[in-house]
Amino acid sequence: MTKHIIYKNTKIAYTDQGKGTAVVLLHGFLENQTMWDAFVPELSKKYRVITLDLLGHGQTECLGYVHTMEDQADMVFALCAFLKIRKVVLVGHSMGGYVALAFAELYPDYMKGLFLLNSTSRADSDERKANRDRAVVCVKQNYGAFVSMSIANLFAEDNRERLAEVIEKVKEQALKTPLQGIVAALEGMKIRKDREVILHFAPYPMHLVLGQKDGVLVYEDSLEQIEDTRVELTTFPDGHMSHIENEQELLRVLMRFLKRV
Numbered sequence: 001m002t003k004h005i006i007y008k009n010t011k012i013a014y015t016d017q018g019k020g021t022a023v024v025l026l027h028g029f030l031e032n033q034t035m036w037d038a039f040v041p042e043l044s045k046k047y048r049v050i051t052l053d054l055l056g057h058g059q060t061e062c063l064g065y066v067h068t069m070e071d072q073a074d075m076v077f078a079l080c081a082f083l084k085i086r087k088v089v090l091v092g093h094s095m096g097g098y099v100a101l102a103f104a105e106l107y108p109d110y111m112k113g114l115f116l117l118n119s120t121s122r123a124d125s126d127e128r129k130a131n132r133d134r135a136v137v138c139v140k141q142n143y144g145a146f147v148s149m150s151i152a153n154l155f156a157e158d159n160r161e162r163l164a165e166v167i168e169k170v171k172e173q174a175l176k177t178p179l180q181g182i183v184a185a186l187e188g189m190k191i192r193k194d195r196e197v198i199l200h201f202a203p204y205p206m207h208l209v210l211g212q213k214d215g216v217l218v219y220e221d222s223l224e225q226i227e228d229t230r231v232e233l234t235t236f237p238d239g240h241m242s243h244i245e246n247e248q249e250l251l252r253v254l255m256r257f258l259k260r261v
Contacts, residue, residue: 001015002014002015002033002059003015003016004059005078005079005082007063007075007078007079008063008075010055010060010061010062010063010075011059011060011061012052012053012060012061012075012078012079013033013052013053013058013059013060014033014050014051014052014053014079015033015040015049015050015051015052016048016049016050016083017040017044017048017049018043018044018045018046018047018048018049019047019048020046020047020048021047021048021087021089021112021258021261022047022048022050022080022083022085022087022088022089022112023043023047023048023049023050023088023089023091023258024050024051024052024076024080024085024088024089024090024091025039025040025049025050025051025052025091025096026052026054026076026090026091026092026093026096026097026099026100027051027053027054027057027058027093027095027096028092028093028094028095028096028097028118028119029094029095029182029185029186029189030057030147030150030151030174030177030182031057031093031094031096031170031173031174032053032057032058032059032173032176032177033051033052033053033058034058034173035093035170035173035243036051036243038243038247038251039243039251039254042251042255043254043255043258046255046258047089047258048085050079050080050083050085052076052079054067054072054075054076054095054096054099054185055067055071055072055075055181055184055185056177056178056180056181056182056184056185057177057181057185058173058176058177062178062180062181062184063075063184064184065180065183065184065187066184066187066188066191067181067184067185067187067188068102068188068191068192069098069099069101069102069188069189069192069193070102070106071188072099072102072188073099073100073102073103073105073106073107074106076090076099076103077103077106077107077110080110085110086110087110087111087112088110088111088112089112089113089114089115089258089261090103090104090111090113090114090115091115091117091254092115092116092117092119093117093118093119093243094117094118094119094216094240095119095185095189096117096119097116097117097118097119097120098119098120098189098192100114100116100119101114101116101119101121101195101198102192102193102195104195104198104202105193105195105198108202111202111204112204112261113204113205113206113207113257113258113260113261114198114202114204114205114206114207115206115207115209115254115257116206116207116208116209117209117242117243117250118209118210118211118214118216118217118240118241118242119208119217120217120221120222120225121194121195121196121198121199121225122194122196122221122225123192123193123194124189124190124192128190129190132186132187132189132190133190135150135186136183136186136187139179139182139183139186140179140183143179143182144175146182147171147174147175147177147182148171150174151167151170151171151174152167153215153216154170154215154216154239154240154241155167155238155239155240155241155244155245156211156213156215156237156238156239156245157213158213159238159239159245163244163245166244170241170244196225199225199226199229199231200228200229204261205232205257205260205261206229206230206231206232207231207232207233207234207253207257208222208226208231208232208233208234209233209234209235209236209242209250209253210222210223210233210234210235210236211235211236211237211238211239211240211241211242211245211246212235212236212237212238213237213238213239214239214240215239215240216240217240219235232257234253236249236250
């Protein structure tokens, strides 16, 4: 059942299920906490699982005109403090991974493990920043078309027909994201810091999941960031949406990782 707290006069939506090590699941851009629905029942048998809607997504309100990754991380920390959680394993998909890395930098003593799903520790390139600016213009001009196109491109091309029904449901959830939330997230992602150093020096277990046909992250570039690190890698042959395209395999990988932390 979804609950709410008020953070800086902003309503934050979350769920809290199970007992044990606290595992906080962070969704990506244009997603909300429902993306984890297939995972929570299994994970909450052994762990305390917290899902939440990040700022400007799902049932969580907007905090401002730009939601930096630090803003998001501070909000996640406030929720953990409210729930009296002292150590967390953070699991972040895409933008959720950027938030997890910001949290890891800001609150290192609270980290127990880091699981990055189709995400990167690196800052946006100049080209990506320009793409974010174009996306802001595009979404203001035609909200529906922007959301629809953005979601389709997250899946590997050869999966789009097979997963057509699921993709429609993902679009339905994405269309619940308010315009201000989309723009604030795009602006926040554009100015995020490079945090690759965390992957090299953090003392807790870390895991990176990549898709070889990810249209958002270049696979080879993503591999570079974990060279000479202790970060474990899982590669799937599909796109950016491993939690859907590779659901059962991902659940097994995540459960194995959680046993280690």
